[in-house]
Amino acid sequence: MKNFDCAAVSDGPATEPAVPDSPAAEPAVPVAVGRNYLYAIVAGGEPWSYPSLGLEGQNVYTISEGRVAAVVSGVTSSKIRPERANLKAHQAVLNRLMTGTTPLPMAFGTVATSPEAIRKILVRNQHAFRQQLQRVGGKVEMGLRVAWDVPNIFEYFVNTHAELRLARDRPTGARHQFTQEEKIELGRMFDRLLNEDREEHTRHVERVLAPVCVEFKPNQCRNEREVMNLACLVRRDAQEQFSAGVFAAAKLFDNNFSFDYSGPWAPHNFVELDLEQ
Numbered sequence: 001m002k003n004f005d006c007a008a009v010s011d012g013p014a015t016e017p018a019v020p021d022s023p024a025a026e027p028a029v030p031v032a033v034g035r036n037y038l039y040a041i042v043a044g045g046e047p048w049s050y051p052s053l054g055l056e057g058q059n060v061y062t063i064s065e066g067r068v069a070a071v072v073s074g075v076t077s078s079k080i081r082p083e084r085a086n087l088k089a090h091q092a093v094l095n096r097l098m099t100g101t102t103p104l105p106m107a108f109g110t111v112a113t114s115p116e117a118i119r120k121i122l123v124r125n126q127h128a129f130r131q132q133l134q135r136v137g138g139k140v141e142m143g144l145r146v147a148w149d150v151p152n153i154f155e156y157f158v159n160t161h162a163e164l165r166l167a168r169d170r171p172t173g174a175r176h177q178f179t180q181e182e183k184i185e186l187g188r189m190f191d192r193l194l195n196e197d198r199e200e201h202t203r204h205v206e207r208v209l210a211p212v213c214v215e216f217k218p219n220q221c222r223n224e225r226e227v228m229n230l231a232c233l234v235r236r237d238a239q240e241q242f243s244a245g246v247f248a249a250a251k252l253f254d255n256n257f258s259f260d261y262s263g264p265w266a267p268h269n270f271v272e273l274d275l276e277q
Contacts, residue, residue: 036115042104055089141264143232146253
């Protein structure tokens with residue numbers, strides 16, 4: 001049986017919203033003069049706020065232009081350090097937004113000089129924002145990581161790939177010492193086989209998950225043991241089917257593989273914003 005760590009992380013129910021949609025409003029708060037920190041872009045609508053939810057305990061609110069709005073809070077510094085408290089506050093705002101809509105998440109640390117600067121960004125990027133909101137509306141991002149669960153990844157490949165085994169064992173004699181060139185060539189062969197297997201395994205998994213995933217975004221593997229690091233764009237109402245799909249995909253693999261999926265998240269990997277300021 002495969003090893004699973006299947007954590008569904010959410011601050012609220014993953015119900016299907018209207019598209020486009022806006023989060024539930026709370027009593028309005030004043031817009032901060034000066035620097036504003038940007039968390040996300042959402043579909044425009046009535047002004048709303050989340051008191052004391054943002055960085056430094058600041059109020060979170062919307063600044064709207066046309067049919068889109070920026071989710072922001074006042075901030076004292078022009079540079080926000082990626083400290084635990086700041087990262088936690090940034091994620092808390094996105095989690096709250098995800099309970100009622102699918103936001104376009106901004107990169108951590110995005111600061112505008114003033115509310116007027118934010119309005120200019122919204123005006124100049126209005127069409128792009130609306131296109132992106134339409135693309136991800138009613139969907140969430142799920143993450144899937146698959147890894148080789150073996151004591152030694154090189155020895156595992158030696159045992160499962162005759163080509164690599166022959167290359168390693170070709171030099172004979174107990175006292176044979178590999179030359180630097182032989183070591184480099186062996187390493188290149190291992191890397192090639194590793195990437196070929198990753199591509200093949202990823203194709204198998206994507207084929208199983210295709211019926212429940214709108215898009216896939218492969219991310220770079222963090223280490224040699226990682227087989228794939230997939231971001232999956234999934235309809236909000238298809239999260240249970242996605243979970244079932246992961247278990248179905250895992251059945252294609254033996255006990256040398258572990259599967260770990262997480263979500264729902266804001267669609268970081270599926271938002272492409274090149275802001276005109």
